[in-house]
Amino acid sequence: xxxxEWLRAGxxxxxxxxxxxxxxxxxxxxxxxxEEAEAITAENIEKLQELQFLMYAEHKQKLLVVLQxxxxxxxxxxxxxxxxxxxxQGVRIHSxxxxxxxxxxxxxxxxxxxxxxxxxxxxxFNRSHYEDVLVVRVHDIVPKSKWKARYxxxxxxxxxxxxxxxxxxxxxxxxxxxxxxxxLQARLDDKTRLWxxxxxxxxxxRYWDDYQSAYEDAIRETSTENAPWYxxxxxxxxxxxxxxxxxxxxxxxxxxxxxxxPEDGLEGIVVE
Amino acid sequence: xxxxEWLRAGxxxxxxxxxxxxxxxxxxxxxxxxEEAEAITAENIEKLQELQFLMYAEHKQKLLVVLQxxxxxxxxxxxxxxxxxxxxQGVRIHSxxxxxxxxxxxxxxxxxxxxxxxxxxxxxFNRSHYEDVLVVRVHDIVPKSKWKARYxxxxxxxxxxxxxxxxxxxxxxxxxxxxxxxxLQARLDDKTRLWxxxxxxxxxxRYWDDYQSAYEDAIRETSTENAPWYxxxxxxxxxxxxxxxxxxxxxxxxxxxxxxxPEDGLEGIVVE
Numbered sequence: 001x002x003x004x005e006w007l008r009a010g011x012x013x014x015x016x017x018x019x020x021x022x023x024x025x026x027x028x029x030x031x032x033x034x035e036e037a038e039a040i041t042a043e044n045i046e047k048l049q050e051l052q053f054l055m056y057a058e059h060k061q062k063l064l065v066v067l068q069x070x071x072x073x074x075x076x077x078x079x080x081x082x083x084x085x086x087x088x089q090g091v092r093i094h095s096x097x098x099x100x101x102x103x104x105x106x107x108x109x110x111x112x113x114x115x116x117x118x119x120x121x122x123x124x125f126n127r128s129h130y131e132d133v134l135v136v137r138v139h140d141i142v143p144k145s146k147w148k149a150r151y152x153x154x155x156x157x158x159x160x161x162x163x164x165x166x167x168x169x170x171x172x173x174x175x176x177x178x179x180x181x182x183x184l185q186a187r188l189d190d191k192t193r194l195w196x197x198x199x200x201x202x203x204x205x206r207y208w209d210d211y212q213s214a215y216e217d218a219i220r221e222t223s224t225e226n227a228p229w230y231x232x233x234x235x236x237x238x239x240x241x242x243x244x245x246x247x248x249x250x251x252x253x254x255x256x257x258x259x260x261x262p263e264d265g266l267e268g269i270v271v272e
Numbered sequence: 273x274x275x276x277e278w279l280r281a282g283x284x285x286x287x288x289x290x291x292x293x294x295x296x297x298x299x300x301x302x303x304x305x306x307e308e309a310e311a312i313t314a315e316n317i318e319k320l321q322e323l324q325f326l327m328y329a330e331h332k333q334k335l336l337v338v339l340q341x342x343x344x345x346x347x348x349x350x351x352x353x354x355x356x357x358x359x360x361q362g363v364r365i366h367s368x369x370x371x372x373x374x375x376x377x378x379x380x381x382x383x384x385x386x387x388x389x390x391x392x393x394x395x396x397f398n399r400s401h402y403e404d405v406l407v408v409r410v411h412d413i414v415p416k417s418k419w420k421a422r423y424x425x426x427x428x429x430x431x432x433x434x435x436x437x438x439x440x441x442x443x444x445x446x447x448x449x450x451x452x453x454x455x456l457q458a459r460l461d462d463k464t465r466l467w468x469x470x471x472x473x474x475x476x477x478r479y480w481d482d483y484q485s486a487y488e489d490a491i492r493e494t495s496t497e498n499a500p501w502y503x504x505x506x507x508x509x510x511x512x513x514x515x516x517x518x519x520x521x522x523x524x525x526x527x528x529x530x531x532x533x534p535e536d537g538l539e540g541i542v543v544e
Binding site for chain 1: 331334374377378379380381382385386388390391392418421425428429431432433435436437438
């Protein structure tokens, strides 16, 4: 199974617009139905629970999952659906908000580095250090020379992490502009979700094309062998969950983790 | 004044053994007496107080001072003498001890990154991330392939810091093996300092040559334009203090810091 290529993005010629926002193909390139995908997702999640327990027990591997998306792209939903069933003791989620004054007084990777996973853990970045080449670029928050230099810093940072034992998966949840419109409208029309609505989201929507370009460049520049980007067609949530859970499962399976050997002398002991 | 070259170390041909451990020359290459040096040190420290206040007020620049030395090399004394008079609100010192289990569960730069200075501050590393290519190498704590890769990670990390606004000075306090012998003996003979003595220091002394090689390589590999190493002849403490305070003073002066402009409309106000 070529998990290594499925939904993988990057390279100089990569175009975000070439990736469909509505997914329909499985890992072998065959059409997959919603029912089939949901069945596999359920299986994946069960397997992920085992793998995460093994990871925690072995205390060697660590997994960093970077989640990026346009507003309403489904980051929160993906976290709930794919990681919600895992033991929270081994899974940490960090949401990157607008930087605090203390964070701004340091280099842009300072806050990201603090939340990288320790051995035995899965760390999810809900947004990430990539905001510093996305929103920061779209709104000219730092000069071009500075955000351009950051691609290199990001590659180096992620190389450091992987060289020292972290596995990195980066997901961009890819939705269409129409899908965003519907989701924003749904939030406006639903009193139980209206609290989640920020007027700023409507302003950001006007920068759609700028964001798409910024994503495209970020993925081109930073999708590496050790820290690949996957663009996940996310207009349909069942497909998104299927794709993400499949990729994470296969990545963890490929780590060949083992339970640590028991202490000597435990064999044959009968507790009295 | 060529501060840029004085005591500067690095380059492929750099040999630590070529640097004297007993200093006698000033920044212009002229012989300097103890009295002259002490007078200049006092002046430097007064000037450093002003510069540090200016740095704090401007809130743009940040200075990272890395201090490395063989045991008894004088790191604690240097911190007391050179930085002791500065306002502690703008100066932070972090001592790198044996890594905790939490620190070991992350990449080797994780703990260093957390303690990098925010804008307006001077941060001193008493030992540093360089221990991961020094003690770790001498005692084979990680395989050679791993510590060799760390030179690159250190260069990248320090480039990130300087690109994003940190000034870095790295000092190796250079003493002779004989001087170490005397200092260790003095600790053993002085009841008020015996508490500071660790038997491990005598064990480490047996690895003197290995440590010198490890320092030599670290300095060769990581002395860059943006993050230079200075090897400070430190057998004589007055010379060490003179050299360090001179280098820090001139580095800060070259930053051309300015007090921020006052709020509009404050001119001519008379408080009644």
